[in-house]
Amino acid sequence: MAEITLTINDKEVKGEDGDTILNVCQKNDIDVPTLCHFDGIPDMGSCRICIVEIEGSGRPRISTSCTTPATDGMIIQTDTEKLRGMRRNVLEFLLSEGNHHCMYCAASGDCELQDLAYRFGIDYIKMPVTPSEESTHVDSSQRYLVADPNRCILCYRCVRVCNDMAGNQVLGISNRGSKAQIISDMGENRGESGCVSCGTCVQVCPTGAILDRRSAYMGRKTEVDTTKSTCLFCSVGCGNEIISRDNYLIRIEGDWDAEPNKGLLCVLGRFSPLYDECRARANKPMIRKDDQLQKATWNEALNAVAEKLKFTDKDKIGGLVSTHATTETLKLFAKYSDDMGAKNVGCIEGPISDPPEKGFDLSDLNDADLYVVVGEDLSEGLHQVVGFLIKRNLIERDKRLVIVNDEETGLIEFADKHLKISELDKAIELCKDAENPIVVYNDEAINQVDKMREELADNAKFFWMPPGINSRGALAAGLDGEFDPDKASCVYVMACEAGDISEELLSKLKKADFVAVQTSYMEPWDEVADVILPTTIWAEREGTVINMEGQELKVNKAVDPPKEVKAEADILNALAEKIG
Amino acid sequence: MEKVVEEVLNRHNNNTSILSVLKDVQEKCRYLPEEAISQVAEGLGVSINEVYEVATFYSFLSTGLLGENVIRICKSTPCFLKSCDVIVETVEKELGIGIGQTTEDNKFSLQLTNCIGACDKAPAMMINDKIYGNLTSEKVIEILKEYK
Numbered sequence: 268m269a270e271i272t273l274t275i276n277d278k279e280v281k282g283e284d285g286d287t288i289l290n291v292c293q294k295n296d297i298d299v300p301t302l303c304h305f306d307g308i309p310d311m312g313s314c315r316i317c318i319v320e321i322e323g324s325g326r327p328r329i330s331t332s333c334t335t336p337a338t339d340g341m342i343i344q345t346d347t348e349k350l351r352g353m354r355r356n357v358l359e360f361l362l363s364e365g366n367h368h369c370m371y372c373a374a375s376g377d378c379e380l381q382d383l384a385y386r387f388g389i390d391y392i393k394m395p396v397t398p399s400e401e402s403t404h405v406d407s408s409q410r411y412l413v414a415d416p417n418r419c420i421l422c423y424r425c426v427r428v429c430n431d432m433a434g435n436q437v438l439g440i441s442n443r444g445s446k447a448q449i450i451s452d453m454g455e456n457r458g459e460s461g462c463v464s465c466g467t468c469v470q471v472c473p474t475g476a477i478l479d480r481r482s483a484y485m486g487r488k489t490e491v492d493t494t495k496s497t498c499l500f501c502s503v504g505c506g507n508e509i510i511s512r513d514n515y516l517i518r519i520e521g522d523w524d525a526e527p528n529k530g531l532l533c534v535l536g537r538f539s540p541l542y543d544e545c546r547a548r549a550n551k552p553m554i555r556k557d558d559q560l561q562k563a564t565w566n567e568a569l570n571a572v573a574e575k576l577k578f579t580d581k582d583k584i585g586g587l588v589s590t591h592a593t594t595e596t597l598k599l600f601a602k603y604s605d606d607m608g609a610k611n612v613g614c615i616e617g618p619i620s621d622p623p624e625k626g627f628d629l630s631d632l633n634d635a636d637l638y639v640v641v642g643e644d645l646s647e648g649l650h651q652v653v654g655f656l657i658k659r660n661l662i663e664r665d666k667r668l669v670i671v672n673d674e675e676t677g678l679i680e681f682a683d684k685h686l687k688i689s690e691l692d693k694a695i696e697l698c699k700d701a702e703n704p705i706v707v708y709n710d711e712a713i714n715q716v717d718k719m720r721e722e723l724a725d726n727a728k729f730f731w732m733p734p735g736i737n738s739r740g741a742l743a744a745g746l747d748g749e750f751d752p753d754k755a756s757c758v759y760v761m762a763c764e765a766g767d768i769s770e771e772l773l774s775k776l777k778k779a780d781f782v783a784v785q786t787s788y789m790e791p792w793d794e795v796a797d798v799i800l801p802t803t804i805w806a807e808r809e810g811t812v813i814n815m816e817g818q819e820l821k822v823n824k825a826v827d828p829p830k831e832v833k834a835e836a837d838i839l840n841a842l843a844e845k846i847g
Numbered sequence: 848m849e850k851v852v853e854e855v856l857n858r859h860n861n862n863t864s865i866l867s868v869l870k871d872v873q874e875k876c877r878y879l880p881e882e883a884i885s886q887v888a889e890g891l892g893v894s895i896n897e898v899y900e901v902a903t904f905y906s907f908l909s910t911g912l913l914g915e916n917v918i919r920i921c922k923s924t925p926c927f928l929k930s931c932d933v934i935v936e937t938v939e940k941e942l943g944i945g946i947g948q949t950t951e952d953n954k955f956s957l958q959l960t961n962c963i964g965a966c967d968k969a970p971a972m973m974i975n976d977k978i979y980g981n982l983t984s985e986k987v988i989e990i991l992k993e994y995k
């Protein structure tokens with residue numbers, strides 16, 4: 268790209284063709300205040316705070332730096348008395364139009380509007396304070412967030428991320444002028460709208476107009492700890508930031524710098540772990556006595572398990588693992604099973620198919636012109652962020668989505684075609700006609716995909732949605748076999764958070780002579796376990812996982828586990844020592 | 848209703864201009880009910896929120912049911928300077944409704960609008976498609992009689 272030279276505040280600086288004036292300023296550490304600008308989403312110039320003076324033939328022209336392209340030779344001032352005055356006016360207008368009594372606002376201290384008001388010395392407002400009458404309805408209908416239009420400055424950040432980034436197309440702005448207001452769909456309450464609770468809007472709002480219910484008033488950015496980690500709830504492996512305070516989990520945010528998701532998260536990764544997980548924590552070792560699980564010491568519990576494992580015929584030993592575990596732990600589990608000669612070992616999600624030979628990168632989704640989704644739902648359950656990445660691409664009119672599924676799936680309303688599995692040939696034809704088709708599939712659709720692969724060979728990319736979070740880690744550890752509960756009389760389960768277990772498997776485990784479960788939560792294992800070994804949850808874990816793309820991602824510990832809870836690997840090692 | 852919207856959509860074929868489709872739907876249905884907005888969104892392959900944004904942005908489009916005759920009084924600067932508030936008051940008094948309201952017999956709706964391009968005849972108003980300029984209270988009363 269061609270280099271351009273500008274003069275900003277009397278200093279010569281460099282930029283690139285295609286930069287906005289704001290881009291050039293930021294690259295050169297020239298501070299320009301912004302409010303509606305947000306890295307990663309297209310600028311629209313709605314707040315007018317970032318104005319600069321551009322010299323020309325007549326009087327200097329005042330323009331918003333975030334939307335004005337920088338050109339070679341431009342002469343710009345970013346901080347004149349005139350600009351400061353205008354910025355103060357803009358701030359006063361914004362402040363006078365809403366309820367900005369900061370004392371009562373959860374965003375106080377973390378609010379970009381407040382920061383600017385301090386910076387520009389707004390200690391009183393000359394204009395009458397006139398919150399628009401229309402916008403007094405605080406919308407608390409959504410389970411995880413509260414929207415207060417009285418604190419909204421119409422920066423459109425939430426609208427832009429909901430539509431263009433997460434592709435959910437829920438938020439918009441109704442009316443105009445002083446009546447303008449953020450709406451969901453056609454003005455429905457957000458909880459009754461098409462909102463999918465991805466929470467991207469909460470994360471970008473510069474003021475207190477959208478708040479995460481749970482973490483409101485629980486600590487400002489300067490008072491909390493932020494730990495970058497990886498979401499452990501599906502195989503997208505979204506990068507997240509775990510926000511905690513005094514070892515207490517407050518909130519989960521998306522990591523804007525993380526590759527697979529670039530800041531996006533879905534409800535399962537952002538909200539569910541802290542709002543919806545209501546199972547009792549396993550926080551003490553327990554042993555079943557007189558048909559009741561009773562508290563025990565670690566020593567007693569480990570001895571009980573070691574004893575059983577030592578004296579059970581190795582063909583009767585079964586091992587069941589959850590892919591919530593890190594690759595390191597899975598490898599350790601595989602090693603110890605091998606050492607004991609136990610062969611009946613597999614993942615809770617069942618056997619894992621072979622990953623596609625060719626690797627793939629989620630960012631390739633942006634280059635495709637046809638998406639064929641086979642077997643997966645992508646709108647609820649796992650891999651929702653993949654659904655977002657597809658949906659946001661569909662805004663471009665020449666991109667199409669085809670669903671191959673006998674059931675109705677959530678993405679159908681965005682799809683151009685919904686085909687039955689028996690119509691697979693049609694999907695194959697469409698792929699042949701497309702320039703850059705991508706087939707998104709899961710293990711349920713493996714037969715259809717094999718057929719597509721045969722016919723399309725290199726003419727389509729295949730994106731595999733593994734059944735478990737760290738299925739690739741399990742593959743790397745050699746844990747891709749199937750666990751057969753009928754053949755095992757002594758079963759060791761490394762469950763981590765896993766709780767969604769089929770009734771069938773549970774009833775079979777009940778029949779086994781002995782079941783030891785290393786788990787974070789009591790349910791549903793308290794029904795079957797003879798020994799419970801309490802272990803960490805996602806935020807207490809350390810290690811790596813391998814996501815669907817095959818990327819190794821770092822999982823970092825944000826909080827310490829409760830006193831009697833041990834890390835997965837520590838338990839396995841202690842047990843191995845006892846068995847000898 | 849569904850038929851009407853379908854017809855409009857067909858007429859516009861692949862033309863994806865939300866505004867012109869909504870304008871035609873409003874002409875046929877007198878306003879833009881939610882079902883019509885959903886149907887337009889579906890037909891044009893855009894999201895509902897986007898169509899709703901357009902439907903609420905323009906003063907000539909309405910998401911609420913309007914009367915048989917829609918009176919739109921201009922509130923832009925020239926008309927404002929020429930005391931359009933007097934015109935508004937007169938109409939309000941004559942019809943017994945306020946801005947944004949519709950008479951009980953559904954004959955009239957009263958709205959304010961941005962510039963209608965009749966600044967040379969300020970203060971001005973529109974009734975349905977017809978522009979009336981250089982208004983005075985007396986003139987307004989006379990004009991309204993025609994529609995009553």
Ligand code: SF4
Binds near residue numbers: 433465469
């Ligand atoms: S939570 Fe997600 S889908 Fe819902 S309004 Fe916010 S950005 Fe849109």
Ligand code: SF4
Binds near residue numbers: 422
């Ligand atoms: S709700 Fe927040 S993000 Fe959305 S427009 Fe208002 S201030 Fe901006």
Ligand code: SF4
Binds near residue numbers: 500501502531653
């Ligand atoms: S898509 Fe998967 S990895 Fe990403 S936030 Fe949702 S559950 Fe977590």
Ligand code: FES
Binds near residue numbers: 314318334
């Ligand atoms: S940051 Fe440029 S107009 Fe808001």
